[in-house]
Amino acid sequence: MDLQHPPIPELPSASLAGTPTKAPVSPQQLRRAILTGAVGSALEYYDFAIFGLASALVFSHIFFPALGAKAGLLASFGTYGAGFLARPFGGLFFGSIGDRKGRKFVLLVxxxxxxxxxxxxxxxxxxxxGAVSLVVLRLVQGFGAGAEQAGASTLMAEVAPVKQRGFFAALPFVGIFAGLGLATGTFSIMQHVLGEQAILDWAWRIPFVSSVVLIGVAVWIRLRLRESPTFLSLEGAQAVIKSPMKTVITHARRPVLAATLMRFAEQGGSTIYTTVVIAFLGGTVAAKLGMKPSALSSIGTTGALIASMASVITTPMFGALSDRIGRIAVYRGGAIFMLLWSVPSWYMVSTGKPLWVDIAMFGGLALGANSMLGAQCAHFSELFGNRYRYSGVALARELGAVLSGGLAPLLGIYLIGLSDGAFWVMGVYMAVLSAITLIGVSLSTETRRRDLTLLDDAVH
Incomplete structure (x- = not known):
């Protein structure tokens, strides 16, 4: 496909030299875009977090009792992974629509x-x-989620003040931890108030059914959202292409590969420190210490809640730091920290002591994974040219999600069982994911303050 298109008028806020800090939209629309992304991210991660927690605590008993404890847990996490498997297809489908029809429509759907x-x-x-229906609904859930974060980060990067793009692009992802915190908080309260039997009998349904409230709020906010001015400039110049995803696959392989690999430690680490840790505590550690599984699982959900709440602060903080010292410096630092934290943190978890578990999960999620996420929110949007930015970000994000986050719990539980509960196996696994991310960082380039009206990718 010919990559030459008519020149696109530059937005004043997107020039590389002497860039003003004013956003290309009004303060009201900027706030609305932040809220739109935050509520969407909250719902997405609330969805995925309650499913992950239910997979660790409930689903093996409800849907797979005939398989036994270990096989039932594997089946539960296999279903959890199915959602990640569907995400790249959702990213492919909706990402292309987002580049042809605009960001707002896709974010509503x-x-x-x-x-x-x-x-x-x-x-x-x-x-x-119920088990068959669970798999089907999980696939549909993942299909819808495939373009959600890509759309939120793309839209936010395109409307944010250029010199503060890292900070503003990270703000909607505070919703991730609000959703994660809401999910883990709900399960934690149910564990303490209702008890294990009530949760298994009926209470596990409460977090799922109550998500209807978040749906209503999110749709109402997004109906009032305006389209991205960067997309409108592309549309006004008649430079919108008919097959953006095909163009990404044929002409943007380098940024897609770099971004996909960069997700391994971030998405994999986020999933591992919020799901696998809880399952490990409730299974292996509980058996080793001779304690009730529910007591150890409760320690894990509390640790996840603390780390999630801390991430509300650390994620935009690292986004702001990437505005000052660069996206690559922050991302590389986060990956190195995660590499060094991997084995020690899993030793802390293996003790089953609440303080050590809290420290391990705080370091793994709030500092390790989310230092990378803070830089990633703006960086991935800056990597791709304007004609297929949504498609490129969606494809890279979701390929990375299925290869790391989707496989992490399934492979993690399998490795724990294969090694007879050895903590260091998961530490080594996390270190490998961090090493893969460092390779992705080496394939990328610095993109801070890049002009988002440019048609070319940042790396070729």
């Missing part, structure tokens, strides 16, 4: 798909029919 799927999971019957 994806939020409705995700939320409805989550609510219906809470209404499923137990047994075989």
């Amino acid at each position: 994806t939020i409705a798909i995700m939320g409805t799927s989550t609510m219906l999971i809470g209404l499923l019957p137990s047994g075989t029919i």
